[in-house]
Amino acid sequence: MNQINLYEAKNITKKYGNLIALDDVNFHIAPNEVVGLLGDNGAGKSTLIKMMSGVVEPNKGNIFVDGNEIKIKNRKESEEIAGIETIYQNSALCDDMTIMRNIFMGREITNYFGFMNFKKMDEISTEVLTTGIEIAGIDSPSKEIGALSGGQKQAVAIARAVYFKRKILLLDEPTSALSVRETEKVLSYVTDLKKENVSSVIVTHNLYHAFQVCDRFVVMSHGKVVFEKNKQDTNIEEVTAQVIKV
Amino acid sequence: MKTFLDNLRTKSAGGIIILFVSIQVIAILGGLLFPDNFRYLLPANIAVLLKSMAPLGIMAIGVGILMITGEFDLSVGILYSFCAIVTATMVKEYNLSPYLAMLIGILVGITAGLIHGNIVNKFTIPSFIVTLGAMLLWKGGTLLYHGSKSLRYKYESESYEILLKGDIGVVDASFIWFILVGIIFYFILHHHKIGNHFYAVGGNSEAATAIGINPKRVKLIAFAIAGGCAALSGVVAMSRVGSVQPAGGLGLELEAIAACVIGGCALMGGRGSIIGIMLGTALIYTIQDLLLLLRAPGFYFDMFVGGLIVLAAITNVALRKRL
Numbered sequence: 001m002n003q004i005n006l007y008e009a010k011n012i013t014k015k016y017g018n019l020i021a022l023d024d025v026n027f028h029i030a031p032n033e034v035v036g037l038l039g040d041n042g043a044g045k046s047t048l049i050k051m052m053s054g055v056v057e058p059n060k061g062n063i064f065v066d067g068n069e070i071k072i073k074n075r076k077e078s079e080e081i082a083g084i085e086t087i088y089q090n091s092a093l094c095d096d097m098t099i100m101r102n103i104f105m106g107r108e109i110t111n112y113f114g115f116m117n118f119k120k121m122d123e124i125s126t127e128v129l130t131t132g133i134e135i136a137g138i139d140s141p142s143k144e145i146g147a148l149s150g151g152q153k154q155a156v157a158i159a160r161a162v163y164f165k166r167k168i169l170l171l172d173e174p175t176s177a178l179s180v181r182e183t184e185k186v187l188s189y190v191t192d193l194k195k196e197n198v199s200s201v202i203v204t205h206n207l208y209h210a211f212q213v214c215d216r217f218v219v220m221s222h223g224k225v226v227f228e229k230n231k232q233d234t235n236i237e238e239v240t241a242q243v244i245k246v
Numbered sequence: 247m248k249t250f251l252d253n254l255r256t257k258s259a260g261g262i263i264i265l266f267v268s269i270q271v272i273a274i275l276g277g278l279l280f281p282d283n284f285r286y287l288l289p290a291n292i293a294v295l296l297k298s299m300a301p302l303g304i305m306a307i308g309v310g311i312l313m314i315t316g317e318f319d320l321s322v323g324i325l326y327s328f329c330a331i332v333t334a335t336m337v338k339e340y341n342l343s344p345y346l347a348m349l350i351g352i353l354v355g356i357t358a359g360l361i362h363g364n365i366v367n368k369f370t371i372p373s374f375i376v377t378l379g380a381m382l383l384w385k386g387g388t389l390l391y392h393g394s395k396s397l398r399y400k401y402e403s404e405s406y407e408i409l410l411k412g413d414i415g416v417v418d419a420s421f422i423w424f425i426l427v428g429i430i431f432y433f434i435l436h437h438h439k440i441g442n443h444f445y446a447v448g449g450n451s452e453a454a455t456a457i458g459i460n461p462k463r464v465k466l467i468a469f470a471i472a473g474g475c476a477a478l479s480g481v482v483a484m485s486r487v488g489s490v491q492p493a494g495g496l497g498l499e500l501e502a503i504a505a506c507v508i509g510g511c512a513l514m515g516g517r518g519s520i521i522g523i524m525l526g527t528a529l530i531y532t533i534q535d536l537l538l539l540l541r542a543p544g545f546y547f548d549m550f551v552g553g554l555i556v557l558a559a560i561t562n563v564a565l566r567k568r569l
Contacts, residue, residue: 055455076458092456094449096258096516097442105446106457108439115437 004067005030006167006199007052007082012061014047021047022058023223029168032194035201036214038243043220045203049170052201053086054078083167087157087174095146099138100125102145103160128163129156151182158189162196169193169200175209187213207243211236219243258510259522261561266525266532273536284539293416295535300420301326301483303527304427305498306505308475310523311435313506315468316448316515317373319362321381322476322502326495328388329355329477330484334399335392344401344410344485352477358384359473363466373469381499388492396491399484410485420482424524427475432520444468448515504551505530508558529554 005028014022022044029035037045050056054075062069065082072078079085086092093102100118103125109117125141138152145153154174161169171190175183190200190213204210210217217234219227219242227242277286285291305322312319333351336342342350362380366373412419435441446454447461454461476495484490509526511518533550 053456075455079458086456088452088456092450092453094446094453094516096449096512097445101442101445105442105454106459108442110439114439115433116439116442118437 003030005064006066007084008064009048009052009058010062010064012048012051012058012063014051014056014058020223022051025061025220025223025225027052027218027225029199029201031199032197033199033215034190034194034213035199036210036217037201037203037220038205038207038210038217038239039220040243042222044223045220046172047223048220049086049172049201049203052078052082052168053084053170079166083165084170085161085164085166085168086170086172087154087161088172092157093145093153096144098142098144099129099148099156100141102156103128103141103163107164124163128159149182150178151185154178154182154186155189158186158193162193162198166198169198171200171202173203173205175204175206183209207236207240210239221245258512258517258562259519259525260510261558261565262509262522262525262529264565265558265561266529269529269532269536273532286536286539289416291535291539293413293418295531296416296421297418297486298534299527299531300418300424300486301479302498302501302505302530303424303524304479304482305476306502306509306523306527307427307431307520308472309499309502310506310509310511310518310520311431311444312468312472313503313511313513314435314448314515314518315444315465316451317363317366317465317468318377318503319359319373319380319469319472319476320377320499321358321362321384322472323495323497323499324381324384324388324493325355325358325473325476326480326483326498327490327492328358328384328391328480328495330399330480330490330495331388331392331397331492333481334397334484334490337399337401344403344406348478348481351481352474355473355475355477355480356470357473359469359471359476360466362473363469366469367462367465385493385496392492394492396489396494398489400488401485406485410482418486420486423478423482427478428520428524431471435520440464440467445516448512448517450516501530501551504555507555510558510562526558 008028010026012022012025013020025048027048037048039045047056051058054072054077057073063072064070070081072081094105100121104121109120111117122141129138129141138148145156148156158169175186178186187209190202193200202210202214214231216230217228217239218225219239273286276284281287305326309319309322329351332354333347336347336350337344362373362377365371365376410419435444443454443459443464446459447464451461480490480495505526506518506523507513508529509518509522511523530551533554534547537546537550
C-alpha cells in the first residue's frame with residue numbers, strides 16, 4: 001500500500017503519573033477504510049481515541065496528517081487540521097436541545113455580533129436530515145434530541161459529521177446502548193460513510209459487529225498494539241483469541 | 247389546539263406559563279368579583295407588586311443562566327449587599343458620579359463571579375461548595391469593610407431620580423430595569439451563540455467538549471453574568487429604598503434559585519428560559535401579594551412558595567412526559 005495515510009500516529013506514549021496508558025503505539029488510518037480498534041477494558045483504546053481527537057496530549061511521539069507532521073494541541077485543531085470528529089457511546093448530543101441546535105453546536109452560523117441565523121441553520125438542518133445519511137422517523141429539525149431513539153441520535157451525530165466534511169470519524173462504542181435493530185442501522189451508516197469518503201475507527205467490544213463493517217483490526221492490550229491484520233487475512237476466532245489473551 | 251398545547255409542553259417555560267396564567271385569571275376574577283375585599287386590581291396594589299419583584303428578578307436571571315450552564319453561585323445574595331455598599335461608598339466618600347459608582351459596583355460583582363468560576367474550573371470542585379465558602383467569605387468581608395450598620399444612600403440628581411427612582415403610572419423604574427435586563431439576556435441566551443453554548447455545557451459537557459466548545463470558558467462567562475446581575479440587583483434595590491443593609495441580601499440566593507426552578511430551569515443544567523425565570527419571579531411575588539390581600543399571616547408565604555417549588559418541578563416533569 002503506497003497511498004498516503006489520512007492520519008498516522010508514530011511511537012506514541014502517554015503516561016498518567018506512573019500509569020503508562022499508551023506505550024510506543026503506532027496507529028494509522030488510510031483513506032476509505034473502517035478500522036476496528038479492539039481490546040479489553042483498560043487496554044488503552046479510549047486514551048488513543050482521546051489522543052486522536054485532541055483531548056489528550058501525548059508525552060512522546062509524532063503525528064502525521066496526509067503525510068505531513070503536525071502537532072495537535074486541542075480539540076479544535078484536531079477537527080480543523082485532521083478533520084476528525086468523535087462520536088461517543090452516549091452520542092455527542094444534548095438531549096434538551098433541538099436537532100438544529102445540536103447540529104450547529106459550536107459551529108453556529110452567526111452574524112458579525114455572534115447572533116444566530118436561525119433561518120439558515122434550519123434550512124441546512126433540514127437538508128442534513130433528508131440527504132446523505134438517511135435517518136428514518138425524523139421529520140423536523142426543531143424536534144428535541146431527547147425525543148429520539150438511541151439509534152436516531154447516533155444517526156444525527158453521524159450526519160452532522162458528514163455535513164461538516166469530516167474525513168475521519170472516531171466512534172467510541174457507538175452501539176453499546178442500542179437495540180439490535182438500531183445497531184444494524186448504525187453499522188450500515190458506517191459502511192455508507194465510506195461512499196462519502198469518510199474513514200472511521202470503531203471501538204467496540206462486540207467482535208461480530210466489528211467483523212460486519214471493519215476492513216482492518218487493531219487489538220490493544222496494556223497500552224500496546226499487540227495485533228494488526230486486514231480482514232481478508234484473519235478470522236473472528238483469531239481476533240477473539242487476541243482480545244482475550246492476557 | 248393540540249399543537250399549541252404540544253408546543254407549550256415541550257418548552258421549558260410551558261409549565262410556568264400555564265401556572266402563571268391560571269393564577270392570574272383566578273386573581274383577576276377575584277378582584278372583579280370582590281372589589282372591596284380583595285383589592286388585587288387596585289392601582290396601588292399593582293404598583294407595589296411590580297416594585298417588589300425587580301431585585302430578585304434581576305438576580306434570578308443571572309442565577310438562572312448559571313444554572314442552565316450547570317453551576318450554582320450561592321454568594322449572589324451577599325454580593326447583592328456588598329456591591330450596593332461599594333457603590334454607595336464610592337458616591338458618599340469619593341464623590342463619584344452615581345452612574346460610575348454603579349458601574350464599579352457591577353464590575354465588583356463580575357470580578358467576584360470570575361473568581362468563583364476560576365476556582366471551580368481550576369480545582370474542579372463543585373460550585374456549590376466553592377460558592378458556599380465564598381458566601382461566608384463575602385459576608386465576613388462585607389462586615390469588615392463596612393460594619394453591621396445599615397447605610398443610607400441618597401443622591402440628589404434629576405436624571406438619577408428618574409432613571410432609578412421614577413415611575414410611569416404603576417410601573418416603577420426598578421421594574422423597567424428588570425424588563426430591560428430580561429430582554430438583553432433573552433437575546434443573549436436564546437439568540438446568541440454563547441447562549442447555545444450555555445445550554446450545551448449544562449446539558450452535556452462531554453458533548454460540548456467533543457465538539458470543540460471550551461466548557462471552562464463558557465462557565466466563566468456564566469459566573470460573571472451571575473455576579474454582575476447580583477450587583478445590579480443590589481444597586482437597583484438600594485437606589486429605590488434609599489438604604490442598604492449589610493446582611494439584607496442573605497437568603498435571596500435561595501429565593502433566586504427557587505424562582506428559576508419554578509420557572510422551569512433544570513437543577514443540573516441544560517434547561518431553562520429567560521421568560522420562565524421572569525415568570526417564576528413574578529409568580530413568587532404574586533403569591534406573596536395574594537396572601538397579603540387575603541390577610542394571611544406571614545409564615546404562610548414560605549409554606550406556599552415551598553409547595554410551589556415542588557409543584558412546579560412535578561408539573562415540569564409531567565408535562566415533558568406527556569400528561
